[in-house]
Amino acid sequence: MSKPAPKEPAAPSAGEQRRLQMVDIARLAGVSVSTVSRALNGSELVNAETRQRVAELARSLNYSINFGARNLRLQENKTVAVVVPYDAKSRQHISDPFFLSIVGAIADALTDRGYDMLLSRVDAEHLDLASHWFDSGKAIGVILIGQWRHHDQLNEMAARKLPLVVWGSEMPQQLYCSVGGDNVLGGSLAARHLLQLGRSRVAFVGDARLPEVWLRRQGYAQALREFGVDVDPALELAAPFEPSAATDIVHEFCTRRRDFDAVVCCSDVLALLMIQALRAAGRSVPGDVALVGYDDMPLAAYCDPPLTTVHQPVAEAGVELVETLLSQLHGERLGPRTLPVYLKLRESAPDPAA
Amino acid sequence: MSKPAPKEPAAPSAGEQRRLQMVDIARLAGVSVSTVSRALNGSELVNAETRQRVAELARSLNYSINFGARNLRLQENKTVAVVVPYDAKSRQHISDPFFLSIVGAIADALTDRGYDMLLSRVDAEHLDLASHWFDSGKAIGVILIGQWRHHDQLNEMAARKLPLVVWGSEMPQQLYCSVGGDNVLGGSLAARHLLQLGRSRVAFVGDARLPEVWLRRQGYAQALREFGVDVDPALELAAPFEPSAATDIVHEFCTRRRDFDAVVCCSDVLALLMIQALRAAGRSVPGDVALVGYDDMPLAAYCDPPLTTVHQPVAEAGVELVETLLSQLHGERLGPRTLPVYLKLRESAPDPAA
DNA sequence: TTGAAAGCGCTAACAG
DNA sequence: CTGTTAGCGCTTTCAA
Numbered sequence: 001m002s003k004p005a006p007k008e009p010a011a012p013s014a015g016e017q018r019r020l021q022m023v024d025i026a027r028l029a030g031v032s033v034s035t036v037s038r039a040l041n042g043s044e045l046v047n048a049e050t051r052q053r054v055a056e057l058a059r060s061l062n063y064s065i066n067f068g069a070r071n072l073r074l075q076e077n078k079t080v081a082v083v084v085p086y087d088a089k090s091r092q093h094i095s096d097p098f099f100l101s102i103v104g105a106i107a108d109a110l111t112d113r114g115y116d117m118l119l120s121r122v123d124a125e126h127l128d129l130a131s132h133w134f135d136s137g138k139a140i141g142v143i144l145i146g147q148w149r150h151h152d153q154l155n156e157m158a159a160r161k162l163p164l165v166v167w168g169s170e171m172p173q174q175l176y177c178s179v180g181g182d183n184v185l186g187g188s189l190a191a192r193h194l195l196q197l198g199r200s201r202v203a204f205v206g207d208a209r210l211p212e213v214w215l216r217r218q219g220y221a222q223a224l225r226e227f228g229v230d231v232d233p234a235l236e237l238a239a240p241f242e243p244s245a246a247t248d249i250v251h252e253f254c255t256r257r258r259d260f261d262a263v264v265c266c267s268d269v270l271a272l273l274m275i276q277a278l279r280a281a282g283r284s285v286p287g288d289v290a291l292v293g294y295d296d297m298p299l300a301a302y303c304d305p306p307l308t309t310v311h312q313p314v315a316e317a318g319v320e321l322v323e324t325l326l327s328q329l330h331g332e333r334l335g336p337r338t339l340p341v342y343l344k345l346r347e348s349a350p351d352p353a354a
Numbered sequence: 355m356s357k358p359a360p361k362e363p364a365a366p367s368a369g370e371q372r373r374l375q376m377v378d379i380a381r382l383a384g385v386s387v388s389t390v391s392r393a394l395n396g397s398e399l400v401n402a403e404t405r406q407r408v409a410e411l412a413r414s415l416n417y418s419i420n421f422g423a424r425n426l427r428l429q430e431n432k433t434v435a436v437v438v439p440y441d442a443k444s445r446q447h448i449s450d451p452f453f454l455s456i457v458g459a460i461a462d463a464l465t466d467r468g469y470d471m472l473l474s475r476v477d478a479e480h481l482d483l484a485s486h487w488f489d490s491g492k493a494i495g496v497i498l499i500g501q502w503r504h505h506d507q508l509n510e511m512a513a514r515k516l517p518l519v520v521w522g523s524e525m526p527q528q529l530y531c532s533v534g535g536d537n538v539l540g541g542s543l544a545a546r547h548l549l550q551l552g553r554s555r556v557a558f559v560g561d562a563r564l565p566e567v568w569l570r571r572q573g574y575a576q577a578l579r580e581f582g583v584d585v586d587p588a589l590e591l592a593a594p595f596e597p598s599a600a601t602d603i604v605h606e607f608c609t610r611r612r613d614f615d616a617v618v619c620c621s622d623v624l625a626l627l628m629i630q631a632l633r634a635a636g637r638s639v640p641g642d643v644a645l646v647g648y649d650d651m652p653l654a655a656y657c658d659p660p661l662t663t664v665h666q667p668v669a670e671a672g673v674e675l676v677e678t679l680l681s682q683l684h685g686e687r688l689g690p691r692t693l694p695v696y697l698k699l700r701e702s703a704p705d706p707a708a
Numbered sequence: 709t710t711g712a713a714a715g716c717g718c719t720a721a722c723a724g
Numbered sequence: 725c726t727g728t729t730a731g732c733g734c735t736t737t738c739a740a
Contacts, residue, residue, distance in 0.1 A: 137422050385727090
């Protein structure tokens with residue numbers, strides 16, 4: 001037979017409240033479970049008075065319907081997995097404020113639509129492990145924060161018909177659906193602003209092996225060309241996003257080279273590192289070197305100097321990611337979406353007019 | 355009868371992969387579902403060769419067991435709800451880096467132990483709504499980040515036997531279980547260091563209506579007394595943690611009063627705000643005013659000046675919160691736990707020896 | 709308007 | 725060692 005001993009509340013002891021279920025409410029209300037089910041779901045089929053009585057009883061007893069059972073029966077599920085890649089080699093946690101902001105925005109968007117969020121990390125070298133959430137039925141789909149360098153794995157996941165949306169940039173031959181900021185625009189806005197400030201030796205900091213950085217660099221290069229300035233590869237620094245890994249690289253760069261008067265950093269955190277390194281090398285910001293960050297993280301306005309930075313539309317991104325996933329579940333196949341970005345002017349590369 | 359039309363994949367269209375289930379594997383392997391179940395759970399009761407074959411088939415087809423069904427049958431659940439309060443009035447998201455770090459640490463601790471994390475927000479005025487996750491069976495327990503000013507609601511939840519652990523401070527007459535940093539110690543370490551630096555007019559910034567801030571202030575006051583310095587209420591500023599709400603308050607304070615030469619801030623974000631306000635008022639850090647922050651957020655080392663701050667043990671906190679919840683589920687009732695903190699010396703209030 | 713009964717995908721006791 | 729069977733808590737068809 002069945003009746004396995006419950007495992008989780010293996011409580012040998014105290015008044016471990018047995019979770020209330022419909023049958024309890026039914027008994028107390030003197031009706032059948034079907035009626036309780038109907039009443040609680042607001043069915044018209046049940047007498048208004050009974051419905052009222054059952055609803056009140058349930059509320060007063062603090063009863064909540066068991067969603068596991070409900071979902072099984074209904075073959076539905078209102079849970080979305082949000083997955084943040086981490087660097088397994090350095091065992092680095094994701095502490096980048098921008099990624100965390102996006103997670104927050106997604107949480108809001110999901111809540112507004114009545115969905116729950118399952119949050120987890122995945123090894124950035126094995127993004128495909130994220131499909132587990134769908135395969136196991138724990139989630140109806142996956143939102144992945146960042147495509148890293150595994151475009152291929154993502155394509156494979158999409159080919160397997162995994163409901164998936166990725167925060168990242170549009171790529172050639174892309175089977176999966178992505179939502180991202182306009183990186184080319186961002187890169188060019190940043191560089192153009194620095195050039196307009198009269199700077200001509202503009203460095204670029206970011207690892208161009210990542211698609212988003214690659215595109216930002218394109219925008220940067222394009223802006224330089226517009227201003228008739230040559231792109232100097234010696235002014236490009238391939239620093240990773242993780243501060244612990246980037247610190248030495250950035251410092252070394254600043255002690256080695258003093259022949260730049262502006263810099264585009266691919267995240268606000270990198271911008272902070274750069275400011276420290278510049279100051280350590282005896283150079284001022286924005287005096288000697290004007291600087292533009294990227295992301296407009298919540299703290300960007302409170303740094304010293306406050307960061308001029310490319311603003312990414314975090315709240316909109318959350319909504320867009322969620323909406324895109326949900327429409328995918330309704331059978332629509334949307335192409336990649338690119339959201340506008342703009343330059344937020346602060347002190348690290350001030351408005352020339354001011 | 356039953357057989358309701360599946361709802362979520364309401365896909366009218368394409369090859370929406372029907373999720374694989376045990377019966378499919380069973381058919382393909384030419385065995386019964388029970389055998390598949392046993393094989394996949396590594397039961398000794400099944401022929402090693404069959405077990406192998408079934409396992410491989412499942413893997414090759416990318417089959418994952420349906421956890422909803424499994425949990426229902428087994429009456430178990432490996433999901434924990436992590437709930438972050440937000441200020442409903444200001445509709446402020448939680449962007450405080452410290453809270454986000456704790457969430458990350460909890461995620462790690464849960465993953466290590468084979469649990470999933472359901473992340474959500476709750477109105478800080480109705481912390482009791484968090485019990486929904488347990489009542490509905492979506493989670494086996496709740497970890498709440500911050501007790502705010504609703505000690506009473508938390509006590510009520512605990513009285514209802516909700517498995518609950520709260521990040522926060524120990525309070526008198528506490529029925530629920532909390533884990534928190536040693537706030538009295540933190541407050542006194544911060545103040546003592548500033549006094550040792552020879553400063554005597556030490557301001558305190560933080561809303562003492564929050565239990566944690568209240569305790570930090572006790573430590574602060576205690577340190578002042580040790581040094582024979584009177585506590586001056588005029589040097590206490592009740593600034594909230596949200597930067598948007600705190601900015602004006604902090605600036606106003608700095609323009610109004612110039613009679614302090616040191617300050618203890620109850621978060622690193624407040625410290626950043628304070629630095630800006632001080633500079634706007636023409637005062638330098640740490641020259642005119644030495645400053646100690648609180649939390650040691652990931653970016654604290656990269657600010658200007660790098661923040662001397664009270665380090666909170668985030669990773670340990672995550673582990674401790676999770677362990678405490680799990681032991682509660684095993685019937686143990688643990689008291690509140692207080693984790694040690696220490697002072698991390700950086701430039702905003704440098705080591706006098708250096 | 710209500711109740712009885714079947715079954716969502718899975719596990720485990722029981723019988724071969 | 726393997727298959728048959730009952731049932732986890734819920735929704736819904738069908739019959740009353």
